[in-house]
Amino acid sequence: MIKNRFLTISLAIVLVLSILAGCTGSGGSSKDSASNGEVEIKVWLTPQWKGVLDASEDGADYDSFFKHAAKRFSEEYKDHKVKVTVEVVAGDQRDELLNVNLNGGTPPDVFFESVFAMGDYAHRGALVPLNDIVDDEAKKDIAQSHWDNVTFGDDIYFYPFSQNPGTLTYNADMFKAAGLEKYIGGEEEIKTWTLTEYEEILNALKANLPKDKYSNAYPMGLYALNNQGDTWNLAYLRMFGNQFFDNEGNLIINDENGVKAANWLKKIYDDGLTNPGAESVSSNDVNAMFQNQQLAVSFTNAILFNNAKADMESGKAPKFDIRLANIPSASGDPLTFTYVTGATVFDTKDETRIKVSKDFVKFISTDPELVKASKNGVPVRTSVAKEFSAEKPFFAAYSANDQYMFNFTGNVPGYSQLRQVLYPELQALYTGSKTAKEVVESYQTKGNEVIESSKADSVIYK
Amino acid sequence: MKIIKQSYKENLTGYLFIAPQILLFLIFLVYPIIEGVRLSLFKISYQDEVFVGFDNYRRLFSDPVFIQSTINTVIFVVFIVALTVGFAIFVSAAIFDKNAKYVSFIRGAYYIPVMVSMVVMSMIWSFLLNPANGLIPFIAREMEIVSVNFLGDTKWVLPVIIFVTFATNVGQAIILYIASMIGVPKELLEAAEVDGASKIKVVFKIIIPMVKPTTIYIIIMNIIAVLKIFVVIQLLTGGGPNNASTTLMYYLYNNAFKYNQLGIASAVGVIMFLITLALSIPQLRAMFKEN
Numbered sequence: 001m002i003k004n005r006f007l008t009i010s011l012a013i014v015l016v017l018s019i020l021a022g023c024t025g026s027g028g029s030s031k032d033s034a035s036n037g038e039v040e041i042k043v044w045l046t047p048q049w050k051g052v053l054d055a056s057e058d059g060a061d062y063d064s065f066f067k068h069a070a071k072r073f074s075e076e077y078k079d080h081k082v083k084v085t086v087e088v089v090a091g092d093q094r095d096e097l098l099n100v101n102l103n104g105g106t107p108p109d110v111f112f113e114s115v116f117a118m119g120d121y122a123h124r125g126a127l128v129p130l131n132d133i134v135d136d137e138a139k140k141d142i143a144q145s146h147w148d149n150v151t152f153g154d155d156i157y158f159y160p161f162s163q164n165p166g167t168l169t170y171n172a173d174m175f176k177a178a179g180l181e182k183y184i185g186g187e188e189e190i191k192t193w194t195l196t197e198y199e200e201i202l203n204a205l206k207a208n209l210p211k212d213k214y215s216n217a218y219p220m221g222l223y224a225l226n227n228q229g230d231t232w233n234l235a236y237l238r239m240f241g242n243q244f245f246d247n248e249g250n251l252i253i254n255d256e257n258g259v260k261a262a263n264w265l266k267k268i269y270d271d272g273l274t275n276p277g278a279e280s281v282s283s284n285d286v287n288a289m290f291q292n293q294q295l296a297v298s299f300t301n302a303i304l305f306n307n308a309k310a311d312m313e314s315g316k317a318p319k320f321d322i323r324l325a326n327i328p329s330a331s332g333d334p335l336t337f338t339y340v341t342g343a344t345v346f347d348t349k350d351e352t353r354i355k356v357s358k359d360f361v362k363f364i365s366t367d368p369e370l371v372k373a374s375k376n377g378v379p380v381r382t383s384v385a386k387e388f389s390a391e392k393p394f395f396a397a398y399s400a401n402d403q404y405m406f407n408f409t410g411n412v413p414g415y416s417q418l419r420q421v422l423y424p425e426l427q428a429l430y431t432g433s434k435t436a437k438e439v440v441e442s443y444q445t446k447g448n449e450v451i452e453s454s455k456a457d458s459v460i461y462k
Numbered sequence: 463m464k465i466i467k468q469s470y471k472e473n474l475t476g477y478l479f480i481a482p483q484i485l486l487f488l489i490f491l492v493y494p495i496i497e498g499v500r501l502s503l504f505k506i507s508y509q510d511e512v513f514v515g516f517d518n519y520r521r522l523f524s525d526p527v528f529i530q531s532t533i534n535t536v537i538f539v540v541f542i543v544a545l546t547v548g549f550a551i552f553v554s555a556a557i558f559d560k561n562a563k564y565v566s567f568i569r570g571a572y573y574i575p576v577m578v579s580m581v582v583m584s585m586i587w588s589f590l591l592n593p594a595n596g597l598i599p600f601i602a603r604e605m606e607i608v609s610v611n612f613l614g615d616t617k618w619v620l621p622v623i624i625f626v627t628f629a630t631n632v633g634q635a636i637i638l639y640i641a642s643m644i645g646v647p648k649e650l651l652e653a654a655e656v657d658g659a660s661k662i663k664v665v666f667k668i669i670i671p672m673v674k675p676t677t678i679y680i681i682i683m684n685i686i687a688v689l690k691i692f693v694v695i696q697l698l699t700g701g702g703p704n705n706a707s708t709t710l711m712y713y714l715y716n717n718a719f720k721y722n723q724l725g726i727a728s729a730v731g732v733i734m735f736l737i738t739l740a741l742s743i744p745q746l747r748a749m750f751k752e753n
Binding site for chain 2: 099125226277282285
């Protein structure tokens with residue numbers, strides 16, 4: 001009797017487990033979708049710009065451009081009948097969604113996103129190189145610095161489409177109210193201040209900003225709740241000349257200049273030159289505070305800046321004189337970085353889908369009409385930037401900044417995890433539980449551990 | 463032999479009846495547990511899986527953030543469960559024998575936060591406590607009271623999370639206790655009244671012992687729920703400042719979905735499973751013994 005029961009239960013368990021094993025086993029196997037005639041590819045993107053070419057179009061949304069491009073591609077593509085499905089995913093859900101889908105064997109075919117956020121997937125062997133779809137004409141039209149940004153090891157993994165340079169933004173009305181007229185730049189200028197001037201500005205804002213007009217307002221936005229917007233924190237840590245990565249891609253923040261930069265951040269925080277509670281304030285909070293005129297200086301990028309202006313025009317946010325400035329440094333040269341955005345192709349193990357996906361990426365990145373959409377950020381193509389230079393005067397200002405550009409990721413493996421190491425250290429700095437020296441030391445040690453273990457797993461370093 | 467066969471046939475009918483449930487149990491509970499244990503012994507990348515034995519566990523125990531997460535989780539479990547049980551007994555014992563409408567009102571008032579999504583609750587608390595533009599720090603600044611950063615101070619962040627979670631969950635325990643206390647035989651309470659026992663004596667000598675099964679149930683359920691505490695951490699503190707409020711579940715989530723360290727995340731899952739099992743077995747045994 002007991003034996004029979006045992007047998008029945010055992011058989012049931014074996015049966016269920018073998019069914020499950022059968023279900024999961026097929027995930028990784030390669031398959032070819034060409035046999036059924038129609039090739040279906042999935043295109044994912046995080047919110048970038050609305051509309052095909054412009055947000056003023058009827059029904060403009062984040063997927064408008066890709067839906068339009070997909071329709072044209074399906075009509076014009078000769079090799080296969082193609083169906084392209086487009087899906088917009090939230091930026092802060094990107095890694096969660098991708099990791100779940102990669103582990104389940106169902107990655108998207110194409111992903112359009114900022115390159116810095118996706119580099120890890122190249123190191124993990126989840127992306128396919130795009131060298132074969134990049135021609136000499138494109139190489140000439142797009143600056144080498146952008147190609148460097150999308151090259152991991154020897155291969156190109158992203159087709160650069162547009163860029164989104166990061167700067168500071170300031171409320172010129174608040175500057176005027178604090179008697180800082182001489183530091184205000186032109187409306188279409190990215191103003192460069194020296195570090196001494198910047199400190200003067202922050203101190204003057206703290207002392208002279210009229211409390212009745214700007215109650216509960218602070219000179220500068222500072223945040224360290226999570227990894228969002230951490231590129232500006234990385235830039236601040238370079239203020240005194242630290243180069244961040246050595247030639248082997250290891251962190252070298254723990255030196256005199258790194259400590260000076262961390263001390264500077266702690267000092268402006270302690271002196272009340274920033275919003276309080278930076279350790280538990282997010283970049284979103286800071287952005288909202290700036291739009292509500294509770295901060296005089298904040299972080300921004302080209303897209304955020306345009307959105308802020310649009311919000312003011314539409315009455316969603318209070319209207320004020322908003323302008324751009326560079327992140328200052330001790331040397332006097334501005335610190336600038338850019339988010340290159342572009343499309344990448346995932347290794348779905350399906351040769352046909354990979355081929356069609358590559359052709360789709362080439363189509364959106366080279367078609368003369370479609371590449372015009374890059375004007376919504378800053379075009380990476382010189383030809384497009386030239387075409388819209390009269391309409392978009394900031395393009396020239398961003399272009400002048402190119403010479404000061406630094407590659408904030410260093411294209412190192414494990415960058416996503418490296419980002420998770422920085423903000424707890426900054427929190428420790430602001431709460432006073434660690435000194436500036438301890439913070440850079442600890443960040444370097446933990447960061448290099450992440451880089452080392454990611455290098456061991458990286459297909460590019462193998 | 464014939465009898466045994468017949469009895470087996472009868473049992474087989476029973477097995478067939480429970481087969482759908484068993485099948486779902488095996489697929490959605492047993493299989494993930496087995497797979498979790500298996501994954502915890504592998505290093506997993508997009509390209510391949512490499513067997514690493516107990517390496518993931520060794521890495522975990524040498525990671526100070528994991529140790530901090532474990533300590534924080536234990537603190538949350540102890541304080542939230544103790545507060546929930548203590549407060550729920552206090553409120554329920556005070557009102558269960560009052561007017562039915564009054565009992566309903568109190569029950570409803572405490573139960574409303576349970577019905578509200580934890581996400582919404584966390585966002586409201588974030589709005590109240592945000593040090594830069596939150597309501598409480600703003601009022602403190604306006605009144606020129608020394609403002610404390612409740613979410614950014616390592617001394618305050620744990621008590622704040624304990625309070626927020628407790629305030630959101632206590633309604634469930636109150637509902638269960640009131641129902642259980644209403645079920646206490648009236649004769650016992652009347653006899654105590656005749657004997658001139660004080661309310662405190664009635665609570666401690668009659669009510670609390672009589673609702674012991676409910677207490678055990680609430681303790682087990684709350685321990686399991688608090689071990690999995692995640693949303694409030696994700697939305698309110700992000701595990702900060704400097705990992706001071708990271709919990710095991712948050713650590714697991716980060717490893718599984720942000721860093722793609724599935725082996726490490728599975729090892730955390732296995733450890734959490736063992737902790738829950740270890741905590742639940744003695745309590746369940748006590749409950750069954752009583753019955």
